[in-house]
Each structure stands twice: as structure tokens, then as C-alpha cells.
Amino acid sequence: MKTEAAVIGAGPAGLIAAEVISSKGYDTTVFEEHRHVGAPVHCAGIISVEGFDRLGVPLDDRFYMNTILGGRLYSADGTCLEIRDRKPRAHIIDRGGFDRYLADVAVDSGVDLRTSTRVKDIVFSKKGVVGIKTGDYAVRSEALINAEGPGGRLMTRAGYITGQEGILNGFNVDLSGVDLEPDMVEVWFNDEASKGFFTWVAPLGGDRARVGLASQGDDGYLALRKFIEKRFNVADVPPISAGRVCTGGPVRRTAYPGMLLVGDVAGQVKPTTAGGVVIGGLCSILAGESASQFMEGGKQTSLGWYEGEWRRLYGRELSxxxxxxxxxxxxxxxxxxxxxxxxxxxxxxxxxxxxxxxxxxxxxxxxxxxxxxxxxxxxxxxxxxxxxxxxxxxxxxxxx
Ligand SMILES: Cc1cc2nc3c(=O)[nH]c(=O)nc-3n(C[C@H](O)[C@H](O)[C@H](O)COP(=O)(O)OP(=O)(O)OC[C@H]3O[C@@H](n4cnc5c(N)ncnc54)[C@H](O)[C@@H]3O)c2cc1C
Incomplete structure (x- = not known):
């Protein structure tokens, strides 16, 4: 098959880039390995208030859960530092619902979204990337947006070592029947549980909380169960989801002939909090614009504009x-x-x-x-x- 723009991954980065390209009138196809967009979820879902404005995404009942004013930070000896704002600082969302919302917007703009379709290989020619291969068919593309998420399995398989650092194991679970302040996030620093990061508790409204941690160690799952037992006295913990958290900053290169990397695979994630939805989304808008310009200008333009532009706007912030x-x-x-x-x-x-x-x-x-x-x-x-x-x-x- 042929498509003007191919996108690997229906996470926020891939969907946002796809919508930008499709809105400009280019044939755009997104390939997602899972059966449903937004599942499985492995995200705390904490997004800044200004992040929604920056991305141009309105708060929607399909994903909105709660709003927070600040946080309580705890050191390992239990000392608490309270930082409370007078204005709302962040919204807590259902990440599955958020991704599905972005998918609806992308599909409405004309994107062809193919779920249950794993990309097996990126196809290179002497000129650069010319498409992808799924298990069943090959796809030729003029521009490929690689939004495959943390770690870059496909990039590594293709022989491109992105040099992504600081990838930690993250764990998350939603609890109910817990007692906590409705508009304050808790952040717990404790190397034993979450070395290289922290443990978080986000109020979801009512008696519900989302609790998680990321850690350099390989025992984060048990550490989270232990934390929940101690903090909430809950022994019967619902199933915990796991994912990878990026804290090491951007990869060395994000623009190749015929291909751009966006989102977590590019390391476009805040190393302080591992939040990647907003910054990855903003870079994806630029990637979409760059790919569209490239297809419009043909050989006169280069995808390299993207690399320079996102680093100019956000590189210093990330470093x-x-x-x-x-x-x-x-x-x-x-x-x-x-x-x-x-x-x-x-x-x-x-x-x-x-x-x-x-x-x-x-x-x-x-x-x-x-x-x-x-x-x-x-x-x-x-x-x-x-x-x-x-x-x-x-x-x-x-x-x-
Ligand atoms: C535990 C945890 C908590 C987090 N909390 C927050 C938070 O509170 N706020 C925040 O902003 N960020 C948070 N993040 C980070 C955030 O989830 C990521 O930054 C964000 O999801 C990156 O979006 P993405 O589109 O680049 O990648 P992803 O969301 O990972 O999407 C990549 C998509 O590509 C698909 N894919 C991968 N390989 C293939 C393939 N070969 N073929 C087809 N499809 C493929 C995957 O199935 C997936 O759907 C958290 C992460 C974790 C793990």
C-alpha cells in the first residue's frame, strides 16, 4: 500500500502529528499495535492547566477527572513541605479517554487509523526511510513519523541506536475507598522505593486515588504494594499496570531522511517529572508541520527544520x-x-x-x-x- 504520511503509534505524539498532517490534506495512516487506542494505560494522567491551552485541547468529559492546586512533598523521614497555589495548576485525566479523544479528532480530520497492526520494520533505501512493514503488508510513505514510545524498539532493530538514557520502570494503580485531600498531589522521595524518581498519589475525586512510582531498580512493583499498604492500609491492591518512564532528556537525533522521531522515543519528556504528554505533543505539532512542508516542497525542503525548531523552542528547557x-x-x-x-x-x-x-x-x-x-x-x-x-x-x- 501507499500513504503520503505513515505514523507508528497511536499515543498522543503520533495522533497529534497525524491530525496536523491530515488537516493539511495529506493521506495519513496511523499504525497501532494494540486492538484499542488508549489501552493499556500506564500514565498518572497529570497534565498542567497551561498544557491544555498550549496543545489546543479543550477539557472534555470524556477524560477529565479532577483539578489540583498544589502538592505535598515528603522526604524519606516523613517531613512534609506543602506547596499550595491559589489557582488550579493541573488537571488529572483518564489517559485512555484522552488518547481516544485525540484519535476521534484525528479520524475526523481524515486519518486512516489501523489498530491491531504492529509495525515490524522500518524500511530504508539509499535515500533514507521509504516506508514500513507490518506483519501482512508493506507500506510506502513519503514521510514517516515514528511515535513508537519509550525505548525505540524499532529504531534499535533498524540499527539506529538513539542513545536514550534514564529510562525507568514505572507502575501505576487506581485505588478506591481511600481518604485524602481532594486537590493536592502527594510526592514521596524515598530511594528505597523509587530510586531516581519518586512515588506519587493523585486524588481522582471522591474516595479514589491514582498511586504510582518509577524507579531505577527492578523491584518497583513490590515497592508500590508496600507503599500502598503503609500509606492507605490497603492490602488488597487492584492490578498494577507497568510502563517505561523517560527521565534522561532528548535523544541525539530526531530527524532522518524520510523519518522524524516524536514523543517518548525522541526523549521529549520533562526529566524532572517524566511528563511527556504536553512537551511531546508540542513537538509533534512541529513534526506534523515539518512533514507537511516537506511533502509540499518535495526535494526543495528538508525534514531537518523540525530538529532545529523543537530544540530551539524546548531544548534549553529540557536540559x-x-x-x-x-x-x-x-x-x-x-x-x-x-x-x-x-x-x-x-x-x-x-x-x-x-x-x-x-x-x-x-x-x-x-x-x-x-x-x-x-x-x-x-x-x-x-x-x-x-x-x-x-x-x-x-x-x-x-x-x-
Ligand atoms: C507510570 C507512568 C506515569 C506517567 N505519568 C505521566 C503524567 O502524569 N503526565 C504526563 O504528561 N506524562 C506521564 N507519563 C509519560 C507519558 O505517558 C508519555 O510521555 C506519553 O505517553 C508519550 O506519548 P507517545 O505518544 O510518545 O508514546 P506512547 O504513549 O507510549 O504511545 C506509543 C504508541 O505506539 C504503539 N507502538 C509501539 N510500537 C509499535 C509498533 N511497532 N507498531 C505499532 N504500534 C506501536 C504503542 O502501542 C503505543 O500506543 C507517564 C508514564 C508512565 C509510564
Missing amino acids: TMLTLRRLLNGIGDERMSRMFNAFNEEGMGPRIASLIEDGDMDMQAGIIRRAFMDPVLLGVMAKVVGRVLLSEVLSFFQIG
Whole structure:
């Protein structure tokens, strides 16, 4: 078969890119290995309020669940730092419903969505990528959008090592019958349970919560069960879903002749929180525009515009967040607890809250920079964490 644009994967990145290309009048086909879009779900579903505006997606009853104002951060010794905003900061969504909503929008724009169709290979010629192969047939494409998700199995199989780093094992489960504040997320730092990341509790409304963690270790599943037993006294835990979480920043290359990488496979994910729906979605809009320009201009244009443009807009944001992620990974439970205690002793909760209140949940570089420019905050961190650990951050911001 032939299609002008082929898209691997019906996650948010693939669906958003497909809709952009199809809306411009190009034949666009999405190939999704699962029988249904949006299943299985492995996502906490926390999306910033501004993220919806940026993506141009209205809040819809098909996926909206709850709105949150802030968070309670806990260090391993149980010290709590509360950061509460006056305005809504994030919405919690049903990710399956969200992906199905995006699929409906894409199909309405003319996209041919083929579920239960696994792409087995990316087909290369001397000129570059010319299509894909499913188990049953080959597909020729002018532009291929690879949105296959974290890890890039197809890229690796094709001999392209993307160099994606910092992929952790993530686990998630929805609980009911639990008691928690309706508009605050909980974030628990504890290396034993979630080394290299954290454990989260997101209120879903009523007595329901979504609880999960990501970890560098291979015992995250058991760690999550243990956390749930301790935090909620629930022994009968419903089935836990597992997925991969990206915290290592972008891959080295995302534009190849005939092919663009978008979303998790490109590492377009915030290394601080592993949120990839918004930033991956924004990059997918650019990929869709780039592929459309390429098909319109033929040999006069190149898909390379995409690589330069998304890095220009979001590259610095991602590298700033990656610098903070590396610092957090090096701190360890004991120093983190001391830092939280020092923050509380200095009454810094409101100071941090006001930094975050003025900041942006997706483009976090501004908040991070302001935090490290704040003499009181920096003083506490230097005293507790030590300048050696802070050195990468300080040199990143060229702070003496
Ligand atoms: C536990 C967990 C919690 C998370 N929480 C959040 C959160 O709260 N907020 C947030 O913004 N992000 C969160 N994320 C990250 C978010 O889920 C990803 O950033 C996002 O899904 C990336 O979208 P994508 O389209 O690039 O990839 P995916 O959503 O992974 O979609 C890739 C699609 O490609 C399909 N596919 C793969 N290979 C093939 C193939 N060979 N042929 C056909 N189809 C194929 C897959 O089936 C899948 O449908 C979380 C991730 C995990 C694991």
C-alpha cells in the first residue's frame, strides 16, 4: 500500500502529528499495535492547566477527572513541605479517554487509523526511510513519523541506536475507598522505593486515588504494594499496570531522511517529572508541520527544520530540567530529609510556593533558574547538599 504520511503509534505524539498532517490534506495512516487506542494505560494522567491551552485541547468529559492546586512533598523521614497555589495548576485525566479523544479528532480530520497492526520494520533505501512493514503488508510513505514510545524498539532493530538514557520502570494503580485531600498531589522521595524518581498519589475525586512510582531498580512493583499498604492500609491492591518512564532528556537525533522521531522515543519528556504528554505533543505539532512542508516542497525542503525548531523552542528547557534531575538523583534520602527540615525551619514553604505560583509547570527552566538565584534558597541548599553536588547546576546557570 501507499500513504503520503505513515505514523507508528497511536499515543498522543503520533495522533497529534497525524491530525496536523491530515488537516493539511495529506493521506495519513496511523499504525497501532494494540486492538484499542488508549489501552493499556500506564500514565498518572497529570497534565498542567497551561498544557491544555498550549496543545489546543479543550477539557472534555470524556477524560477529565479532577483539578489540583498544589502538592505535598515528603522526604524519606516523613517531613512534609506543602506547596499550595491559589489557582488550579493541573488537571488529572483518564489517559485512555484522552488518547481516544485525540484519535476521534484525528479520524475526523481524515486519518486512516489501523489498530491491531504492529509495525515490524522500518524500511530504508539509499535515500533514507521509504516506508514500513507490518506483519501482512508493506507500506510506502513519503514521510514517516515514528511515535513508537519509550525505548525505540524499532529504531534499535533498524540499527539506529538513539542513545536514550534514564529510562525507568514505572507502575501505576487506581485505588478506591481511600481518604485524602481532594486537590493536592502527594510526592514521596524515598530511594528505597523509587530510586531516581519518586512515588506519587493523585486524588481522582471522591474516595479514589491514582498511586504510582518509577524507579531505577527492578523491584518497583513490590515497592508500590508496600507503599500502598503503609500509606492507605490497603492490602488488597487492584492490578498494577507497568510502563517505561523517560527521565534522561532528548535523544541525539530526531530527524532522518524520510523519518522524524516524536514523543517518548525522541526523549521529549520533562526529566524532572517524566511528563511527556504536553512537551511531546508540542513537538509533534512541529513534526506534523515539518512533514507537511516537506511533502509540499518535495526535494526543495528538508525534514531537518523540525530538529532545529523543537530544540530551539524546548531544548534549553529540557536540559535545565535534566540538570535538576541529576542533582536530585545524587542527593540521597538523608540529605533530602535534612534539606526539607531546613526549608521548614527557615519558613521557606511560602517562598517556594510563590516561585512556583509565578512559574510554568511545563517550561520549568524559569522556576529552576529563579530558585538557584534566590540567595536564601541557595544558601540552604549549599549548606545541606554541599557545593560539590550543586556544582553542575551552578555552572549551568553560571553562578559563582
Ligand atoms: C507510570 C507512568 C506515569 C506517567 N505519568 C505521566 C503524567 O502524569 N503526565 C504526563 O504528561 N506524562 C506521564 N507519563 C509519560 C507519558 O505517558 C508519555 O510521555 C506519553 O505517553 C508519550 O506519548 P507517545 O505518544 O510518545 O508514546 P506512547 O504513549 O507510549 O504511545 C506509543 C504508541 O505506539 C504503539 N507502538 C509501539 N510500537 C509499535 C509498533 N511497532 N507498531 C505499532 N504500534 C506501536 C504503542 O502501542 C503505543 O500506543 C507517564 C508514564 C508512565 C509510564
